[in-house]
Amino acid sequence: AQTVTQSQPEMSVQEAETVTLSCTYDTSESDYYLFWYKQPPSRQMILVIRQEAYKQQNATENRFSVNFQKAAKSFSLKISDSQLGDAAMYFCAYRRTQGGSEKLVFGKGTKLTVNP
Amino acid sequence: ETGVTQTPRHLVMGMTNKKSLKCEQHLGHNAMYWYKQSAKKPLELMFVYNFKEQTENNSVPSRFSPECPNSSHLFLHLHTLQPEDSALYLCASSLFQGSGADTQYFGPGTRLTVL
Numbered sequence A: 001a002q003t004v005t006q007s008q009p010e011m012s013v014q015e016a017e018t019v020t021l022s023c024t025y026d027t028s029e030s031d032y033y034l035f036w037y038k039q040p041p042s043r044q045m046i047l048v049i050r051q052e053a054y055k056q057q058n059a060t061e062n063r064f065s066v067n068f069q070k071a072a073k074s075f076s077l078k079i080s081d082s083q084l085g086d087a088a089m090y091f092c093a094y095r096r097t098q099g100g101s102e103k104l105v106f107g108k109g110t111k112l113t114v115n116p
Numbered sequence B: 001e002t003g004v005t006q007t008p009r010h011l012v013m014g015m016t017n018k019k020s021l022k023c024e025q026h027l028g029h030n031a032m033y034w035y036k037q038s039a040k041k042p043l044e045l046m047f048v049y050n051f052k053e054q055t056e057n058n059s060v061p062s063r064f065s066p067e068c069p070n071s072s073h074l075f076l077h078l079h080t081l082q083p084e085d086s087a088l089y090l091c092a093s094s095l096f097q098g099s100g101a102d103t104q105y106f107g108p109g110t111r112l113t114v115l
Helices: none
Strands: A004-005 A011-016 A019-021 A024-026 A031-041 A047-051 A066-068 A074-079 A086-097 A111-114 B003-006 B010-013 B018-025 B031-037 B044-048 B052-058 B064-070 B073-079 B089-096 B109-115
Touching: A004 A086, A011 A019, A019 A111, A024 A074, A031 A066, A031 A074, A047 A066, A047 A074, A074 A086, B003 B089, B010 B018, B018 B031, B018 B089, B031 B073, B044 B064, B044 B073, B052 B064
Parallel strands: A011 A111, B010 B109
Antiparallel strands: A004 A024, A019 A074, A031 A047, A031 A086, A066 A074, A086 A111, B003 B018, B018 B073, B031 B044, B031 B089, B044 B052, B064 B073, B089 B109
């Protein structure tokens, strides 16, 4: 069974600085998708960024980028120029591409605090 | 309204009560999901509906009963719950199940407390 591990329960960063959140996963599949979701204190979970495993190029969305290391099964999220609004729980998630199941496997999350 | 909405946002119920959670999506999606989010645990998928048909039940106790009357609405009927069922229940939707890189969009959740 696939598992997702986020080894940092909490992280903090100064406003305008850069922070990296770690995520590792375990799978025997060769093709899959990886996601980072953000859940602010208001609780609405929103997608931050998505990576297809077959793509070698790391995904980027404005200040958010990933470092996808397929061989190491690592998928870290880098937040540049951190803003107060980035404070939230961040969840790493995995989903297989075949088999019809849309089951997202989530990590336990990392709570990010942004200090002014 | 846009996106995925859930009502109520907060619910307190006794173990003998019967209540229902409602989810509505305004995105034109055909797949809907129920997740349970407990403190210090990963999100757990409970049920999946694709074009109104249940396609996944992740070994959920029968005291949770889902209903999907159409692609826009999803309910979770609750009866004789236990205190350990207290959690945040999240609804999500996506274009349709099995569509590859399809993204799931989440609602704000219902915070359930079982006394």
